[in-house]
Amino acid sequence: MSEIKAPKGTRDIFAPEVHKWQYLEAAIHAYYRKFLYQEIRTPIFEHSELFSRGIGSETEVVQKEMYTFRDKADRSLTLRPENTASVVRAAIENNLFEIMAPLRFYYIGPMFRYDKPQKGRYRQFQQFGIEVFADDSPQVDAEVIFAAVDFLKKVGIVQLQLDLNSVGCPQCRPAYLQLLRQAAHAEEKRLCPDCQRKIAGNPLRIFDCKQPGCADASRAFPLIGDHLCGECRDHFAAVREALSWMNVPFHLEPRLVRGLDYYTKTAFEVTSGQLGAQNALLGGGRYNSLIRELGGPDMAGIGFAAGMERIILHLERLAAPQPRILFVAYQDPQWLAHAVQLAQALREEGYPVAVDYQGRNLKKQFKKADRLAAAFTLVLAEDEVRSGTVSVKDMASQEQSKIPLKDLNAWLKKNY
RNA sequence: GUGAGUGUAGCUCAAUGGUAGAGUAUCAGACUGUGGAUCUGACCGCUGCGGGUUCAAGUCCCGUCACUCACCCCA
Numbered sequence A: 001m002s003e004i005k006a007p008k009g010t011r012d013i014f015a016p017e018v019h020k021w022q023y024l025e026a027a028i029h030a031y032y033r034k035f036l037y038q039e040i041r042t043p044i045f046e047h048s049e050l051f052s053r054g055i056g057s058e059t060e061v062v063q064k065e066m067y068t069f070r071d072k073a074d075r076s077l078t079l080r081p082e083n084t085a086s087v088v089r090a091a092i093e094n095n096l097f098e099i100m101a102p103l104r105f106y107y108i109g110p111m112f113r114y115d116k117p118q119k120g121r122y123r124q125f126q127q128f129g130i131e132v133f134a135d136d137s138p139q140v141d142a143e144v145i146f147a148a149v150d151f152l153k154k155v156g157i158v159q160l161q162l163d164l165n166s167v168g169c170p171q172c173r174p175a176y177l178q179l180l181r182q183a184a185h186a187e188e189k190r191l192c193p194d195c196q197r198k199i200a201g202n203p204l205r206i207f208d209c210k211q212p213g214c215a216d217a218s219r220a221f222p223l224i225g226d227h228l229c230g231e232c233r234d235h236f237a238a239v240r241e242a243l244s245w246m247n248v249p250f251h252l253e254p255r256l257v258r259g260l261d262y263y264t265k266t267a268f269e270v271t272s273g274q275l276g277a278q279n280a281l282l283g284g285g286r287y288n289s290l291i292r293e294l295g296g297p298d299m300a301g302i303g304f305a306a307g308m309e310r311i312i313l314h315l316e317r318l319a320a321p322q323p324r325i326l327f328v329a330y331q332d333p334q335w336l337a338h339a340v341q342l343a344q345a346l347r348e349e350g351y352p353v354a355v356d357y358q359g360r361n362l363k364k365q366f367k368k369a370d371r372l373a374a375a376f377t378l379v380l381a382e383d384e385v386r387s388g389t390v391s392v393k394d395m396a397s398q399e400q401s402k403i404p405l406k407d408l409n410a411w412l413k414k415n416y
Numbered sequence B: 001g002u003g004a005g006u007g008u009a010g011c012u013c014a015a016u017g018g019u020a021g022a023g024u025a026u027c028a029g030a031c032u033g034u035g036g037a038u039c040u041g042a043c044c045g046c047u048g049c050g051g052g053u054u055c056a057a058g059u060c061c062c063g064u065c066a067c068u069c070a071c072c073c074c075a
Helices: A015-035 A048-055 A058-064 A083-093 A136-152 A174-187 A191-199 A203-208 A212-219 A229-246 A308-317 A331-350 A363-370 A380-385 A405-416
Strands: A045-049 A067-070 A076-079 A103-112 A124-133 A160-166 A262-274 A280-286 A302-307 A327-331 A352-357 A374-380 A389-394 A402-403
Touching: A015 A103, A015 A124, A015 A136, A045 A048, A045 A083, A045 A262, A048 A076, A048 A083, A058 A262, A067 A174, A083 A302, A103 A331, A124 A308, A136 A174, A136 A262, A136 A280, A160 A229, A174 A191, A174 A203, A191 A203, A229 A262, A262 A374, A262 A380, A280 A363, A302 A308, A308 A402, A327 A331, A327 A363, A331 A374, A331 A380, A331 A402, A352 A380, A363 A374, A363 A380, A374 A380, A380 A389, A380 A402, A389 A405, A402 A405
Parallel strands: A327 A352, A327 A374
Antiparallel strands: A045 A076, A067 A076, A103 A124, A124 A302, A160 A262, A262 A280, A280 A302, A374 A389, A389 A402
16 A cells, blocks of 8 residues: 555546546547637646736635645746636737637646545546637627537537526626625625625625525625626627527526636536536636736637536446457467567557467466457467467357468458 | 545455454466356455554544545636
């Protein structure tokens, strides 16, 4: 038993689970290519300031959950808790906005949050996501949402719910927040201490609270949907219409708030009923001020991020791909050289091939072949070597035949 | 950050406070040209860690760490 264990909230992934990861990653690459997204890989740590400015210094993520450290030159660095800020930073830094608009990126990679681990929640976790810059049309919102929901369906997740809201923009949100604060102040005594603090900070979060007093009080609070400016209202209506073109059912959730401050207008979240407490599979929205706030041009942006661990949990029933392999066995160690060479030749043809170098007798080797779920076991002994053949046993049907080595390839092509 | 539950062999789990066990996996043999079954044997443990109570602790108590679940937050 090892003394040193993986740090809290981290884990090792290996077979058979790793097959699901490979499947999911391949699916992401293939799917988002269809929408002309380009992969972008950014560093897993950034200057801490990127996240406090980008995500919002008042957010829970920035205040409590960041892995921040100082390097040897006393720079404050942070393991990325999400990737949108990094992608924006990279686009600004590399002048990617100059290339071609709209810009479309997708990413896959580890994120880090100092959270208490739980089902579907780790300190190092894997997200994939997409970002579209320089396109403020509501149809893009709808396309991004479609590309989120449709992908989840394509990988076999059935029970999901799409919650949709508009959280307004710098034109209309400040006035609404004033109204909300007033309403909250009036009911302050019914609110829990946590929510009383939220009044000054981010009163939208009061809607999230499940304390009976807070939930009761907040039911009467004004909703952002009734206080959107003309532009936001029109945009939101157009998003909903475009979603109907695309046959994407959604649930309007006027209290939906996202945890990162940069969202404007469209905000959405996909949840699953099968996940327990950590039921958010994916969340995203529009962030039309973020690029400017991080020092770039005044440019629109929208995207989402999805939690891959949570998707993997839904893939539990996915049949693990049975690797069909070939097993080369030898009757006596004196034929080992022939076995090795046969294995090489077969791998050259693309087959996964196993040889057990310490196989003492054929029985043991067959047992091993069985364990490895070999499709065929190829046996070499004096007979075969002398006649330039190999005995090939179909492990399922138990049929065995002697195949001349020169015909083996053709035979395998037919029977493998 | 708050609360609850659980930590015993690689894995799944036993053990009224009284010698740490079984199944499974692994290895070997029965069986030196053929797998899945069966039988026999071997290997496998600072009972998470540190204290305490006791003649005696896997078991009771305290602490700690880890995992799990919920709150919270979020993906």
